[in-house]
Amino acid sequence: MNQELKKIENTITKSTFWEDIKAFLNQHMDIGEDISISVKDILIIITVIFLTTLVLRILLRLITKRLPEDDKAKFNVVFGYFRWLIYIIISLITLDSVGVNVTTVFAASAALLIGIGLALQTLFQDIISGVFILIDQSVHVGDIIEINGKVGRVEEIKLRTTRAVTIDNRVLIIPNHLYLENSLYNWTQNGATTRESVSVGVAYGSDVQLVKKLLLQAANSNQEVLDHQETSVQFTDFGDSSLNFKVVFTLGDSFNANGPKSDIRFEIDRLFREHNISIPFPQRDIHIIQK
Numbered sequence: 021m022n023q024e025l026k027k028i029e030n031t032i033t034k035s036t037f038w039e040d041i042k043a044f045l046n047q048h049m050d051i052g053e054d055i056s057i058s059v060k061d062i063l064i065i066i067t068v069i070f071l072t073t074l075v076l077r078i079l080l081r082l083i084t085k086r087l088p089e090d091d092k093a094k095f096n097v098v099f100g101y102f103r104w105l106i107y108i109i110i111s112l113i114t115l116d117s118v119g120v121n122v123t124t125v126f127a128a129s130a131a132l133l134i135g136i137g138l139a140l141q142t143l144f145q146d147i148i149s150g151v152f153i154l155i156d157q158s159v160h161v162g163d164i165i166e167i168n169g170k171v172g173r174v175e176e177i178k179l180r181t182t183r184a185v186t187i188d189n190r191v192l193i194i195p196n197h198l199y200l201e202n203s204l205y206n207w208t209q210n211g212a213t214t215r216e217s218v219s220v221g222v223a224y225g226s227d228v229q230l231v232k233k234l235l236l237q238a239a240n241s242n243q244e245v246l247d248h249q250e251t252s253v254q255f256t257d258f259g260d261s262s263l264n265f266k267v268v269f270t271l272g273d274s275f276n277a278n279g280p281k282s283d284i285r286f287e288i289d290r291l292f293r294e295h296n297i298s299i300p301f302p303q304r305d306i307h308i309i310q311k
Contacts, residue, residue: 149196150179166205214274221262223300235267238287244280246270
């Protein structure tokens with residue numbers, strides 16, 4: 021009899037214990053007039069945030085696994101801002117899913133985010149583009165790039181802008197969103213050497229084999245022209261006033277290609293003069309009709 025009484029007392033005690041826990045978890049706190057939250061809701065939010073933190077850490081490690089240390093530090097700063105935004109969004113969604121009335125908060129947040137988005141649209145585009153550049157490694161410091169007809173050597177890649185120096189030693193500040201809106205030419209992604217060319221026209225009746233020989237001589241005599249790839253001459257067209265040729269050669273520094281190309285043109289002019297090969301003026305026939 022005594023044992024049965026003890027079992028009943030234990031059962032009542034356990035039942036009372038769980039009821040106390042449920043009552044504690046269901047205690048509500050009112051925040052303003054429209055929002056009421058319980059202790060259970062707070063625990064759910066903490067659990068969700070903890071799981072979100074784990075997922076974000078794993079995602080961050082996967083993304084930054086192959087990034088250089090400098091780029092990794094820049095990406096971590098941007099990721100920190102986005103992480104807080106994700107926390108806020110997930111917290112609001114979690115509160116709404118557990119039955120907390122957060123309609124007012126959602127409405128205020130939406131209006132705020134729309135206002136910020138419209139005001140800082142270009143800034144966000146620049147930052148997002150900067151993140152893409154850091155992730156896909158399409159541009160590195162030291163690369164020679166061409167965008168919107170402007171050529172520069174990349175000196176620094178920031179989250180909002182890319183700093184490059186042009187051939188005439190001017191600083192070119194490129195907003196990163198231009199990479200998404202325009203075609204980007206990376207001159208040095210496949211290596212520092214590039215194939216360059218110089219075009220010239222000669223008069224009809226010239227010895228084309230001699231022209232080819234002189235063009236090869238002019239290009240190969242330049243110290244900046246590399247010999248690991250053969251210099252070639254192309255007979256490109258029969259022009260209106262000239263026979264058009266192009267000599268193609270390899271340079272080790274395409275960023276400073278204008279200097280060697282200018283020297284090669286000087287040498288072509290000298291050799292042509294020595295061998296009596298003329299570069300013709302444009303010619304037009306004019307017919308005068310008298311009435």
